[in-house]
Amino acid sequence: MKQAPFIAVEGPIGAGKTTLASMLSTELQLPMIKEIVEENPFLDKFYQNIDEWSFQLEMFFLCNRYKQLEDTGLQYIEKAQPVISDYHIYKNLIFAERTLKGVKLEKYRQIYHLLTDDMPKPDIIVYIRADLDTLLGRIRKRGRSFEQEMDPAYLEQLITDYDKGIQFLAEQSPAPRILTVNGNEIDFVENQAQFEQIVSDVKELI
Numbered sequence: 001m002k003q004a005p006f007i008a009v010e011g012p013i014g015a016g017k018t019t020l021a022s023m024l025s026t027e028l029q030l031p032m033i034k035e036i037v038e039e040n041p042f043l044d045k046f047y048q049n050i051d052e053w054s055f056q057l058e059m060f061f062l063c064n065r066y067k068q069l070e071d072t073g074l075q076y077i078e079k080a081q082p083v084i085s086d087y088h089i090y091k092n093l094i095f096a097e098r099t100l101k102g103v104k105l106e107k108y109r110q111i112y113h114l115l116t117d118d119m120p121k122p123d124i125i126v127y128i129r130a131d132l133d134t135l136l137g138r139i140r141k142r143g144r145s146f147e148q149e150m151d152p153a154y155l156e157q158l159i160t161d162y163d164k165g166i167q168f169l170a171e172q173s174p175a176p177r178i179l180t181v182n183g184n185e186i187d188f189v190e191n192q193a194q195f196e197q198i199v200s201d202v203k204e205l206i
């Protein structure tokens with residue numbers, strides 16, 4: 001059976017993934033798998049002390065996303081119904097490779113592959129790239145208290161990690177189709193014409 005479009009919107013913290021995925025979900029009338037942030041018990045502690053809390057946090061994200069894809073995503077994918085998500089499961093590894101070290105990273109990698117290698121992966125990725133100043137501005141404006149003390153160096157590293165991670169996905173076989181959005185210049189929130197251009201570009205990929 002041909003896989004129905006499984007679209008993931010990706011990009012570093014504050015790039016606008018949830019915003020754009022929600023807008024595309026409404027516009028294209030696709031069900032959306034949405035990341036749950038508020039119920040994460042470790043995020044607050046993680047931003048206060050990354051080394052101390054990274055393993056708990058990465059495992060929490062991994063198990064949560066695994067369960068969410070199992071409970072909701074697979075229902076659509078197995079019925080060959082299109083679906084859009086505001087994350088790609090691979091983001092877990094992008095973050096974990098940055099926040100974990102040594103034995104914990106090794107254990108994490110094994111669990112990650114065990115859980116995800118046989119899962120259906122998005123075949124279309126909308127990748128929002130944005131530079132540090134843009135992301136810091138959006139994080140400030142969004143105002144989640146636990147993110148306000150985030151070390152800009154951490155975010156800067158993640159921007160590079162994301163570029164490499166998306167490049168890695170592009171080299172897989174079968175390769176996902178990737179639409180890159182310049183998040184510094186394209187304002188899909190305020191500028192209707194720019195949003196419509198993204199919609200039209202996504203439709204071309206479906």
Ligand SMILES: Nc1ncnc2c1ncn2[C@@H]1O[C@H](COP(=O)(O)OP(=O)(O)OP(=O)(O)O)[C@@H](O)[C@H]1O
Nearest residue numbers: 012013014015016017018019138142186187188189
């Ligand atoms: N193109 C844009 N122009 C202006 N503001 C934007 C744009 N995209 C997103 N925003 C705003 O930036 C903030 C971050 O957006 P959003 O929560 O969608 O990011 P995200 O990538 O899902 O974040 P996270 O990585 O934390 O899940 C929100 O306040 C949103 O309204």
Ligand SMILES: Nc1nc(=O)c2ncn([C@H]3C[C@H](O)[C@@H](CO)O3)c2[nH]1
Nearest residue numbers: 013037057058061091092095099147
């Ligand atoms: N360490 C770490 N690993 C992840 O897999 C991950 N996914 C998201 N986040 C952070 C970014 C936002 O602050 C907030 C909401 O996306 O959670 C993560 N942090």
